[in-house]
Structure formats: C-alpha cells, structure tokens
Amino acid sequence: MSKPFFTVYCLIIYAFLLAPIAVVVIASFNAGAFLTFPPQGLSFRWYLVFFNNEVFMRAIRTSLWIAAMTTVISGIIGTMAAMFYVTHAGRLKETVRVAMLAPLLLPEVLTAISLLFFVYSVGLGTQNLVGMIVGHVLITLPFVFINVSASMESYDPAWSLAAQSLGAGRFTRFRRIMLPLIKPGVIGGCLFAFIISFDVFTISFMLKGVGMSTLPIQLFDYLRTNFTPEAAAVSTCSIVLTMAVVIISEKVLGLRIHRF
Amino acid sequence: MTEVSIEKLTKDYGQGPAVNSISIRIAEGEFISLLGPSGCGKTTTLKMIAGFEDATAGAIRFDGRDVVAVPVEKRDIGMVFQNYALFPHMTVEKNLAFGLEMRKTPKDEIRIRIAKVLDMVQLTGYSERYPRQLSGGQQQRVALARALVIEPKILLLDEPLANLDAKLREEMRVFIRDLQRRVGITTVYVTHDQAEAMTMSDRVVVMFGGRIAQIGTPSDIYERPANLEVAEFVGQVNIIRGKVGNRVVSTAFGDVPVSGDFADGAELMLALRPEAVELLPINSGAMGAQAKVLSSYYSGSLVDYRLELAGGVVVNVQTFPRTRFADGEQVLVHAPADRFWPLGSAA
Numbered sequence: 385m386s387k388p389f390f391t392v393y394c395l396i397i398y399a400f401l402l403a404p405i406a407v408v409v410i411a412s413f414n415a416g417a418f419l420t421f422p423p424q425g426l427s428f429r430w431y432l433v434f435f436n437n438e439v440f441m442r443a444i445r446t447s448l449w450i451a452a453m454t455t456v457i458s459g460i461i462g463t464m465a466a467m468f469y470v471t472h473a474g475r476l477k478e479t480v481r482v483a484m485l486a487p488l489l490l491p492e493v494l495t496a497i498s499l500l501f502f503v504y505s506v507g508l509g510t511q512n513l514v515g516m517i518v519g520h521v522l523i524t525l526p527f528v529f530i531n532v533s534a535s536m537e538s539y540d541p542a543w544s545l546a547a548q549s550l551g552a553g554r555f556t557r558f559r560r561i562m563l564p565l566i567k568p569g570v571i572g573g574c575l576f577a578f579i580i581s582f583d584v585f586t587i588s589f590m591l592k593g594v595g596m597s598t599l600p601i602q603l604f605d606y607l608r609t610n611f612t613p614e615a616a617a618v619s620t621c622s623i624v625l626t627m628a629v630v631i632i633s634e635k636v637l638g639l640r641i642h643r644f
Numbered sequence: 645m646t647e648v649s650i651e652k653l654t655k656d657y658g659q660g661p662a663v664n665s666i667s668i669r670i671a672e673g674e675f676i677s678l679l680g681p682s683g684c685g686k687t688t689t690l691k692m693i694a695g696f697e698d699a700t701a702g703a704i705r706f707d708g709r710d711v712v713a714v715p716v717e718k719r720d721i722g723m724v725f726q727n728y729a730l731f732p733h734m735t736v737e738k739n740l741a742f743g744l745e746m747r748k749t750p751k752d753e754i755r756i757r758i759a760k761v762l763d764m765v766q767l768t769g770y771s772e773r774y775p776r777q778l779s780g781g782q783q784q785r786v787a788l789a790r791a792l793v794i795e796p797k798i799l800l801l802d803e804p805l806a807n808l809d810a811k812l813r814e815e816m817r818v819f820i821r822d823l824q825r826r827v828g829i830t831t832v833y834v835t836h837d838q839a840e841a842m843t844m845s846d847r848v849v850v851m852f853g854g855r856i857a858q859i860g861t862p863s864d865i866y867e868r869p870a871n872l873e874v875a876e877f878v879g880q881v882n883i884i885r886g887k888v889g890n891r892v893v894s895t896a897f898g899d900v901p902v903s904g905d906f907a908d909g910a911e912l913m914l915a916l917r918p919e920a921v922e923l924l925p926i927n928s929g930a931m932g933a934q935a936k937v938l939s940s941y942y943s944g945s946l947v948d949y950r951l952e953l954a955g956g957v958v959v960n961v962q963t964f965p966r967t968r969f970a971d972g973e974q975v976l977v978h979a980p981a982d983r984f985w986p987l988g989s990a991a
C-alpha cells in the first residue's frame with residue numbers, strides 16, 4: 385500500500401472509531417433541553433445538573449468502589465494464576481489456560497444468570513456488593529491473566545535462582561526481582577480490569593441489589609425515561625474518568641516496558 | 645575457606661539415577677571441574693551442591709556440616725549462571741548490592757565492598773550501567789563479582805563461558821583462574837569443554853552416565869586416563885591394540901613394555917596421544933616403524949598427519965611443522981615407551 389493511501393486509510397479507521405465518542409462529547413455541551421446533534425448552543429448546563437444529581441453521584445461512587453475492589457482482587461488472583469501457569473503448570477498448562485479464559489468465551493448474559501443462581505444458592509444474595517464484585521472479578525480475571533502471563537514469558541527463571549543464591553527468600557524474590565520485571569503486564573492487566581469493571585453492564589444488572597446501581601445501569605435507567613443532554617454529560621465524564629486512570633497510572637507507576 | 649565433601653550423592657528423577665552415588669572431597673581453596681558430555685550428571689551435581697535440587701541420597705558437607713537440608717538462600721554459596729542472570733532492572737551497583745542487602749550489611753560497608761570487587765574484576769566506573777549496556781565479557785565479570793562480593797563459602801560456576809566467542813573465552817579462562825587464586829575460594833566449575841577444565845582446574849572430575857569415571861589432576865586425566873571413554877573424551881587419542889606376551893605388547897609400533905598385571909595372550913588397548921609420536925625421514929637411520937603419510941592438515945603452529953602403519957593401522961600424529969612430509973611419502977614413526985598408556989583389555 386502506498387504511503388498517502390495508508391495514511392488516509394488509518395484516518396478513516398480512527399474517524400470511524402472516534403466519531404461516536406466525539407458526537408457524545410459535543411452533545412454534552414448542548415444548551416438545549418434535548419439530546420440532539422448538532423447541539424443548540426454551548427453550555428455547561430447539563431454538567432451542573434449531573435453534578436447535582438445525587439442518584440448519578442452515588443452510582444459513580446459505587447462504580448469506582450467496585451472497580452477498585454475488582455482491580456485489586458483480580459490483579460492479585462490473576463497474577464498468581466499467571467505465575468503458576470508459566471512456571472509450574474507443567475502438563476496442566478493447557479487446562480489452566482482454557483479455564484482462565486473461559487469467562488471470555490461464554491456469553492456474558494449466561495455468566496450473569498449462572499452467577500445470580502449461584503449467589504442465591506450459597507446464601508450470599510444481592511443485598512450487598514459481594515456478589516457483584518465476584519462477578520466483576522470473574523470477567524476481568526482473563527485480562528489480568530493474559531497480560532501478566534505474556535510478560536512472564538520473557539521472565540528468565542534464572543533471575544529468581546540467582547536472587548535465591550544471593551540469599552533472598554521467596555517473598556523478597558517476588559517483590560524485588562519478579563514483580564518489577566513483570567510490572568508492565570501487571571499494570572496493563574489491572575488497567576483492563578478497572579476499565580472493564582467500570583463499564584460492564586450485564587453482570588452488574590443481574591447482580592445488583594436494590595438501590596445500588598452502577599453508573600452504566602443508572603444511565604440506562606435514566607435514558608428509558610429521559611432524553612436530555614445530561615446523559616451525554618454522564619458519558620463524557622465516564623470517558624474522562626477512564627482516560628484519567630490510564631494516564632495517571634502511566635505517569636505514576638510507569639507503563640514503559642523495560643528494554644533489555 | 646571451606647572444605648567440601650560430597651558423599652555417596654545420588655539423584656534419581658524416577659527413571660534411574662541421574663547422579664549415581666558419587667563421592668568427591670574438595671580441599672579448601674581448590675578449583676575443581678566437573679567435566680563430561682551433556683546428560684552425564686555434572687549440572688545436576690552442581691545444582692545439588694547449590695541446593696536447587698534435592699539429593700535423593702547422600703551427604704554434602706561444608707566444613708563437615710551436612711547442608712542437604714539447608715535451603716539455597718541459607719547455604720551461603722556464590723553462583724555464576726550460564727546466561728549470567730544479571731537482574732536487568734538493576735544497575736551493576738544494585739546487582740552487586742543485592743546479596744549484601746540480603747545479609748543486612750551496613751550501607752557504608754556495601755559501598756566499600758562494591759568498589760573493591762569492581763576493581764577486582766576491572767569494571768571500576770561501570771557501576772551505574774545497566775546489564776544491557778555491557779558486553780558479554782563485562783556481563784560475565786559482573787556476574788562473577790556479584791557471586792564473590794558476598795564472600796560465599798563456595799563458588800559455583802555453571803558453564804559460564806559457553807555464551808562467549810572463542811577469543812574472549814580464552815581470556816576469561818585466565819581471568820577466572822587468576823581471580824580464584826587471588827581470592828582463594830573453593831570453586832566447583834561445570835563444563836563440557838575439556839580444554840577449559842584442563843587449563844583452569846587443580847583437579848578434574850570426569851563424569852559419564854551419572855558416575856565418576858576419574859578424578860585427577862589435568863595431567864593425570866590426559867596422560868593416565870582411567871579408561872577408554874576418558875581417553876577419548878579428553879583430547880585426541882590413538883588406540884593401539886596389541887597382544888601381551890612376556891610383559892611386552894607387540895603393536896604396529898613394535899614391542900612396547902608394559903607394567904601392570906596383564907595375562908599373556910590378552911589383547912590390550914594402549915592410548916597414544918598424537919603429539920607423543922615423533923616423525924622422522926625414512927633415511928634418517930633412526931629407530932622406528934615405517935609408515936605412509938595419508939594426509940596432512942596444516943594449522944600454522946602445528947601439522948596433523950594421518951599415517952598408515954604396517955597391517956593397515958591408522959594413527960593421527962601432531963607435530964611442529966619444522967619438517968614437512970608430503971602425502972604418500974614413507975616416514976619413520978617413533979614413540980617413547982612411556983607414552984603408551986594401557987587402558988585394559990580390548991573388548
């Protein structure tokens with residue numbers, strides 16, 4: 385493919401992917417009373433309405449809280465699973481991989497319904513967020529697993545042996561040698577977990593208790609009866625929030641891959 | 645300094661022993677090589693000394709204390725790995741400090757010891773570099789320094805020169821040997837390269853199939869090999885056959901006196917190194933057997949000849965290229981009687 389053609393080709397793909405988002409963002413600054421495009425005048429009117437809407441604010445807090453818990457739990461379990469998979473699984477390797485990726489392969493609605501049955505049959509119910517977090521962990525685990533095991537593949541087991549010969553115990557070897565070297569995979573996986581958890585609808589919808597909606601559910605509820613640009617403002621904020629998480633982790637934790 | 649004693653050490657993975665009841669006593673400050681082809685159990689032995697593999701049976705004693713139950717991190721060993729295994733996310737200085745930090749060495753002392761060890765491996769000024777910014781030989785020296793800076797009881801090296809090119813490998817041989825002498829640390833070196841084992845070691849342990857074939861100084865191993873396998877593994881060798889009669893073996897080289905208990909009439913194998921044979925012009929009037937030059941290979945400092953003796957016996961001879969013989973030329977060959985080493989009866 386010639387270079388100018390390729391550039392145009394890329395631009396079209398980007399436009400295709402980003403145009404809907406741009407539309408939502410622009411629509412959120414609409415001054416009019418209805419969700420229309422192009423907007424009728426520009427204002428922050430609907431952002432103010434959104435920030436003063438206690439129902440949405442609570443939903444955001446709930447979503448952030450669940451996403452944070454999910455990220456931590458998924459990050460720990462997924463990393464441990466990846467470590468086992470790469471170094472110890474042996475003949476079980478393929479089985480472990482398929483089991484870990486299963487939540488990706490099953491339709492989300494099936495997973496959601498089975499989980500609903502499960503949380504009630506074990507007496508957990510949906511009165512608290514535990515069931516919901518379990519569900520979120522389940523569907524985000526494959527992303528942590530894939531990212532961490534990919535970075536584990538370039539981890540030389542001799543590094544751990546060398547550390548051991550120098551006197552480092554199991555925990556020190558993990559903290560000082562392995563973790564820093566697989567960090568890009570762990571952070572990448574955790575970011576996926578956070579974003580997916582923040583965004584997931586079906587699982588949350590099935591497993592939510594009364595009065596504890598996440599942001600996507602609240603937005604869905606809202607759009608059933610209203611059609612104001614507030615929905616666009618909510619979406620825009622949600623996009624900004626997700627991007628902020630990515631950028632901040634990149635800056636603070638450093639996503640740069642070590643080049644050896 | 646530590647004396648290491650290995651007693652009836654065995655490792656069995658379940659398909660017969662990989663290391664079969666071997667015993668070695670390593671003196672304080674001694675440099676010992678485990679030499680053998682791949683799969684002979686040398687690396688498994690090293691891993692058991694380090695503690696990375698559990699012994700199925702037997703004992704490993706550091707200064708009389710059995711360490712078999714001691715985990716690697718408490719065994720106080722310094723290990724150099726084949727691919728160096730330097731921590732890629734740490735500078736040279738941090739790599740070197742790691743073992744000392746594990747030992748809770750005070751910061752000031754860490755600094756002093758790192759400076760000292762960097763000087764020892766001639767890498768002063770490299771402390772802020774990352775491993776990827778160093779050449780193979782420099783990485784190798786950092787790996788050595790990292791193992792030595794903790795002042796371990798024993799230094800273990802697992803084919804450390806295998807990844808270097810030929811010229812650097814020879815330099816590193818001398819470097820490691822000198823360093824080991826200066827530090828005076830008891831050292832076990834695993835290699836499949838007989839030249840490495842010979843040039844560096846005080847003693848060489850030759851292993852085949854999980855067993856020790858011979859333990860001895862490099863000259864013991866080379867000049868007085870315990871059996872055919874050792875003779876053929878260490879350097880080039882001609883196997884000369886002959887019948888024993890009256891304490892003499894009659895061979896294509898003539899009668900060779902042998903000491904030792906060999907029954908008359910038995911067929912004996914004698915090891916003869918290519919450089920032990922002298923080549924003379926046919927008309928020199930010297931003693932020797934007649935032979936025909938089949939081919940010759942000139943390599944600068946040496947010439948390798950293939951010769952055919954009476955009865956179709958073919959031998960390889962290595963000489964200095966002072967006098968050259970042409971292919972097809974008749975020559976006289978002679979080898980001193982003491983350069984024939986009996987390897988036992990031919991099968």
